[in-house]
Amino acid sequence: MPQILFRSTALFTTAAAALLAGTAQAGPVTTLPQVFPQPVSMTLNGPALPLGSEATLVADGTIDTATIALVRGALAAAGVETIHLARSLPGNARGTVVVLGTATASAVRSAVTQLDGTLPEQREGYTLTSGLRGDAALVVLAGKDADGLYYAAQTLRQLTARGSLPAINIADHPAMAIRGTIEGFYGAPWSTVDRAAHLDFLGSVKANTYIYSPKDDPFARDKWREDYPQATLDALKGLVDQARRNHVRFTYAISPGPSICYSNPADVQALKRKFDAFRALGVRSFYIAFDDIEYKKWNCDQDRAALGEPGERAAGLAQAQLSNSIYSWLKAQDGDEAELMIVPTEYYNTTETPYKAALRKVDPAVYVQWTGTDVVPPAISIGNAKDATKAFGRKTLLWDNYPVNDYGESAGRLLMAPYAKREAGLSKELSGILANPMNQEAPSRVAVFGSAAFAWNDRGYDADRAWKAAARMLASDDAATTEALMTFFDVEHLAPTFGSQPWQPSAPRLKATLDGVAEALATGDAGARRTALAELKTTADALAGASDTIRAGVADAGFIAQSKPWLDALQLWGRALQATAMGLSSADQGGSRAPAFLAQAKALAAQAAAIQTIPNTTRPQGPIKVADGVLDVFIERAPSMILVGQDVRGE
Incomplete structure (x- = not known):
C-alpha cells in the first residue's frame, strides 16, 4: 500500500505540474452554460458540437412561426448560415440536423431515441438534447405542447449566445402554472410601446401571463360600463396578438366594484358585453377586481333588498355570486379555454373573517389572488401560503407587490433589488405568481426576471445569480455594462413596505x-x-x-x-x-x-x-x-x- 500511494502521489504531482504549465489541455474547455429560468435538469454530454455553416431544420407545418424564428436565430448565432427545411428526419443530411416538434411527432421520437434522450411529460415542459450522429450534430427540441416547444427554443437561444452549442441534455418544466405580471398599479398606465416590449420580455423568460389592469384606465374602472373607443380596441388587439406570439395569455381585468349593483341584471349584462368585446379580439382569460373598494355599503337599493344589510359577509356572497355567474357564462362561450381570476376586497392576510368565509363559495376553478401577509409583504413562507389556502378555500394566486412603486414609501425610488425572501417550495402551495411592476416598465424587468425564474423553478432559484443575469440581459452580456448596472442596482436596492422598515436595505x-x-x-x-x-x-x-x-x-x-x-x-x-x-x-x-x-x-x-x-x-x-x-x-x-x-x- 505505501508504494502504491507513493506512485499515485507522484502521478498526481506530474499531472498537476502539467496543468499549471498549460500543457495538459488538448482543446477548449466545455463548461455548463447558464440558462434562466434555471432548468429542472441540465447535464453536459460532451464538448461543443461542430454545427458548421449548414443545417437542416426538421419541423412539420403545425409549429408556429415565432418558435421557428427563435430556432433560426439561435442557429445563426452559432454560425449556421444556410438552413434547409424538411418535414421528416433525413437519412443523409448536409451538416447539422435540428428536429423540433411536440412529443407525439414521429421525427422527434426517432431523433430522441438516437440520442438516448427523453420526452417531456408535464404541461409546458420540454426536453432539449444534442449530440453527434456520426460526424454531424443532431439537436432535438421536444415540447409536451406548443408552449413547451417555444420554451425549448428560448433555451436554445440562450445556449448558442456564446457562439457554440455543447452536447447537452435538458429536461425542464415549470413549477407553477401561472407566471408573469399584472399591470395593476396606480399612476400613468404603460404605453402601447411599453406593453409590447414587456410581452416580448415575458416570452423570453418563459412567463405565460400578462394581466391588463391599469388602475387609471377609466374604461376599466370609473367608466367600466362604457365601451372602449375603437382606436383603443385596435391597439389592444395588436397586443393580444403579440401576446399570443410570445405564448403569453393576455388577461383583461375590469374593476366594477366602486359602482356595481350586484342585483341589477343590466350591470351583469354590461360586464358580459365588456368581456365580449375582448373575446372578439381573441381574449379567453378574464379578471374581476374587487380590490380597494368600500365593501360595507351597497351602491344601490336593489342590493339591500336582494342581499340584505351591507357588511363583510354580504359583500363576499355578492362577489361570489357575480364571479360564478360570469364564469359559467364564459365556460358556455369558450369551454376549456375559459379562464377567470378575481382579486378579493380582503386580498392580504389570512385572518378568518365573514367575508372570506362567504367568498369560499366561488367556483373552485376560479383563481383567487392574494398579496401575502401584507399589501407589501417582507417575506412569504410556505406556512403563509398554506394559511391562505385554508382562508380562501383553494391554492391562491400570489399578486406580489414587488417591484411596484406607486405608494408613498416608494416615492422617488426605482425598486431594483433582487427578487428574494420567497421560500423555496412555494410551488406546492400556490397556483402561480404575478408580479405587480413599477410605473417604469423597462426597469421593472430586473425584479420580474427573478420572479419569473422563481415561479418556473423555485427550488433551483438563486436570487443573486438571477439578479446578475438580469443585468447581463440588459447589458447584452457586455462585462463593463453589466458591472455598471450592478452598481446602479445596488444604489436602488432599498425595497420599502407600507411601514417604516424596508424589507430590503439601502445600497x-x-x-x-x-x-x-x-x-x-x-x-x-x-x-x-x-x-x-x-x-x-x-x-x-x-x-x-x-x-x-x-x-x-x-x-x-x-x-x-x-x-x-x-x-x-x-x-x-x-x-x-x-x-x-x-x-x-x-x-x-x-x-x-x-x-x-x-x-x-x-x-x-x-x-x-x-x-x-x-x-x-x-x-x-x-x-x-x-x-x-x-x-x-x-x-x-x-x-x-x-x-x-x-x-x-x-x-
Missing part, C-alpha cells in the same frame, strides 16, 4: 465599503486609512462613471429613458463622493485643499438631491432617491471623520 454593497472607510479612519492606523481611502476613490469613480457606461452599453432605449433622472442623480452623487474622497485624502495628507473638496461634495450632493421624477410618469412624484440613508449620510458626516485644517507642510 448594501456601497454601505459595506463606506462603513469600512469610516472604521479605518476611526482606528488611527495610517496604512489602513490609505488603503480604505484608495478603495473609496475606486468606488466613487465607479459610481460617477456608471451612468455613462449604462447609457452607452444598454441597447434598450426604454430603460435609458425611464431611468434618466436616476442615472442623472447617480452621476452627481458619484461626483460628490469623488470630491469627498479627495477631501478626505487631502486631509489625511495634511493638505490645504480638503475644505474646498468637501464643500464641492456638499454642493454636488445638493444638486443630486434636488432632481425630481419625470412629471406625469410616476405616482407619487418626488425627489429622486439614490442610496439614501447611506451615501448622503456618509458625505454629510465625512468632514467630521478627520481633522480638516491647513497644510502643515507648506503644500
Whole structure:
C-alpha cells in the first residue's frame, strides 16, 4: 500500500505540474452554460458540437412561426448560415440536423431515441438534447405542447449566445402554472410601446401571463360600463396578438366594484358585453377586481333588498355570486379555454373573517389572488401560503407587490433589488405568481426576471445569480455594462413596505465599503486609512462613471429613458463622493485643499438631491432617491471623520 500511494502521489504531482504549465489541455474547455429560468435538469454530454455553416431544420407545418424564428436565430448565432427545411428526419443530411416538434411527432421520437434522450411529460415542459450522429450534430427540441416547444427554443437561444452549442441534455418544466405580471398599479398606465416590449420580455423568460389592469384606465374602472373607443380596441388587439406570439395569455381585468349593483341584471349584462368585446379580439382569460373598494355599503337599493344589510359577509356572497355567474357564462362561450381570476376586497392576510368565509363559495376553478401577509409583504413562507389556502378555500394566486412603486414609501425610488425572501417550495402551495411592476416598465424587468425564474423553478432559484443575469440581459452580456448596472442596482436596492422598515436595505454593497472607510479612519492606523481611502476613490469613480457606461452599453432605449433622472442623480452623487474622497485624502495628507473638496461634495450632493421624477410618469412624484440613508449620510458626516485644517507642510 505505501508504494502504491507513493506512485499515485507522484502521478498526481506530474499531472498537476502539467496543468499549471498549460500543457495538459488538448482543446477548449466545455463548461455548463447558464440558462434562466434555471432548468429542472441540465447535464453536459460532451464538448461543443461542430454545427458548421449548414443545417437542416426538421419541423412539420403545425409549429408556429415565432418558435421557428427563435430556432433560426439561435442557429445563426452559432454560425449556421444556410438552413434547409424538411418535414421528416433525413437519412443523409448536409451538416447539422435540428428536429423540433411536440412529443407525439414521429421525427422527434426517432431523433430522441438516437440520442438516448427523453420526452417531456408535464404541461409546458420540454426536453432539449444534442449530440453527434456520426460526424454531424443532431439537436432535438421536444415540447409536451406548443408552449413547451417555444420554451425549448428560448433555451436554445440562450445556449448558442456564446457562439457554440455543447452536447447537452435538458429536461425542464415549470413549477407553477401561472407566471408573469399584472399591470395593476396606480399612476400613468404603460404605453402601447411599453406593453409590447414587456410581452416580448415575458416570452423570453418563459412567463405565460400578462394581466391588463391599469388602475387609471377609466374604461376599466370609473367608466367600466362604457365601451372602449375603437382606436383603443385596435391597439389592444395588436397586443393580444403579440401576446399570443410570445405564448403569453393576455388577461383583461375590469374593476366594477366602486359602482356595481350586484342585483341589477343590466350591470351583469354590461360586464358580459365588456368581456365580449375582448373575446372578439381573441381574449379567453378574464379578471374581476374587487380590490380597494368600500365593501360595507351597497351602491344601490336593489342590493339591500336582494342581499340584505351591507357588511363583510354580504359583500363576499355578492362577489361570489357575480364571479360564478360570469364564469359559467364564459365556460358556455369558450369551454376549456375559459379562464377567470378575481382579486378579493380582503386580498392580504389570512385572518378568518365573514367575508372570506362567504367568498369560499366561488367556483373552485376560479383563481383567487392574494398579496401575502401584507399589501407589501417582507417575506412569504410556505406556512403563509398554506394559511391562505385554508382562508380562501383553494391554492391562491400570489399578486406580489414587488417591484411596484406607486405608494408613498416608494416615492422617488426605482425598486431594483433582487427578487428574494420567497421560500423555496412555494410551488406546492400556490397556483402561480404575478408580479405587480413599477410605473417604469423597462426597469421593472430586473425584479420580474427573478420572479419569473422563481415561479418556473423555485427550488433551483438563486436570487443573486438571477439578479446578475438580469443585468447581463440588459447589458447584452457586455462585462463593463453589466458591472455598471450592478452598481446602479445596488444604489436602488432599498425595497420599502407600507411601514417604516424596508424589507430590503439601502445600497448594501456601497454601505459595506463606506462603513469600512469610516472604521479605518476611526482606528488611527495610517496604512489602513490609505488603503480604505484608495478603495473609496475606486468606488466613487465607479459610481460617477456608471451612468455613462449604462447609457452607452444598454441597447434598450426604454430603460435609458425611464431611468434618466436616476442615472442623472447617480452621476452627481458619484461626483460628490469623488470630491469627498479627495477631501478626505487631502486631509489625511495634511493638505490645504480638503475644505474646498468637501464643500464641492456638499454642493454636488445638493444638486443630486434636488432632481425630481419625470412629471406625469410616476405616482407619487418626488425627489429622486439614490442610496439614501447611506451615501448622503456618509458625505454629510465625512468632514467630521478627520481633522480638516491647513497644510502643515507648506503644500
